[in-house]
Amino acid sequence: MHTELSFALEAEAQQRCPSPTDAVLLNPKTEKPFTRPRLYYHMLALGQRAGVADAHPHRFRDTFCVDLLARGVNPYNVARLMGITVEMLEKHYAPFVPELRDRVRTALESGHGLESIQSAARTTTREQGKIQ
Numbered sequence: 001m002h003t004e005l006s007f008a009l010e011a012e013a014q015q016r017c018p019s020p021t022d023a024v025l026l027n028p029k030t031e032k033p034f035t036r037p038r039l040y041y042h043m044l045a046l047g048q049r050a051g052v053a054d055a056h057p058h059r060f061r062d063t064f065c066v067d068l069l070a071r072g073v074n075p076y077n078v079a080r081l082m083g084i085t086v087e088m089l090e091k092h093y094a095p096f097v098p099e100l101r102d103r104v105r106t107a108l109e110s111g112h113g114l115e116s117i118q119s120a121a122r123t124t125t126r127e128q129g130k131i132q
Helices: 003-016 036-050 057-070 075-082 086-092 098-109 114-131
Strands: none
Touching (some): 057 075, 057 098
């Protein structure tokens, strides 16, 4: 969660002192929970204000997911946050993040993996044999 959002939610919680069953998002005009259609309307308006064409709740979700992947967050953790499987993440979101392919290619070409662990173990064993 973004730090700014976390602070805003904490301030709202201190002001409202909600019970665990209270709604989180309240319509500022009515002070009542947003209905689904009203929340959707506000998401469209937010997209228009931000200059995002065809903005809808899933577009923000998609952007959030791709942004996390581009920042280097582990795909397993992103999938857990999104409530989807890693396979679904790889199919629907990973193709939009070329940095993932580059990181994988770099990791594979670096020579750091099981081979380097095996080599380090052999070196350690040899050094221990010389010490004795």
